[in-house]
Amino acid sequence: xxxxxxxxxxxxxxxxxxxxxxxxxxxxxxxxxxxxxxxxxxxxxxxxxxxxxxxxxxxxxxxxxxxxxxxxxxxxxxxxxxxxxxxxxxxxx
Numbered sequence: 607x608x609x610x611x612x613x614x615x616x617x618x619x620x621x622x623x624x625x626x627x628x629x630x631x632x633x634x635x636x637x638x639x640x641x642x643x644x645x646x647x648x649x650x651x652x653x654x655x656x657x658x659x660x661x662x663x664x665x666x667x668x669x670x671x672x673x674x675x676x677x678x679x680x681x682x683x684x685x686x687x688x689x690x691x692x693x694x695x696x697x698x699x
Contacts, residue, residue, distance in 0.1 A: 617643075621640060632655065
C-alpha cells in the first residue's frame with residue numbers, strides 16, 4: 607500500500623531538487639524554513655527568484671552591450687528635464 611509523504615518530507619524533497627543558489631537565497635535572503643513554511647510558500651518565492659534572475663540577466667546583457675558601444679547610455683538629467691517640459695506643456699497653469 608502506498609503511503610503519502612508528510613509535508614516536511616515534501617518540503618525537503620523540493621529543496622533538494624532546486625539549484626543550490628536558489629535554495630540559499632530562499633533560506634538566507636527570504637528567511638524561509640522547511641520547519642515553518644509550506645511548499646506553496648517555497649514555490650511562490652522560487653518563482654519570484656526565477657523572475658528576478660531573468661530580469662537581472664536582461665539588464666546585465668543590456669549593460670554589456672552598452673559597454674561595447676552598441677547603445678548610448680541614457681542621460682538621466684536630460685531625460686528628466688525633457689519629461690518635466692512635456693508635463694508642463696500638457697498641464698499649463
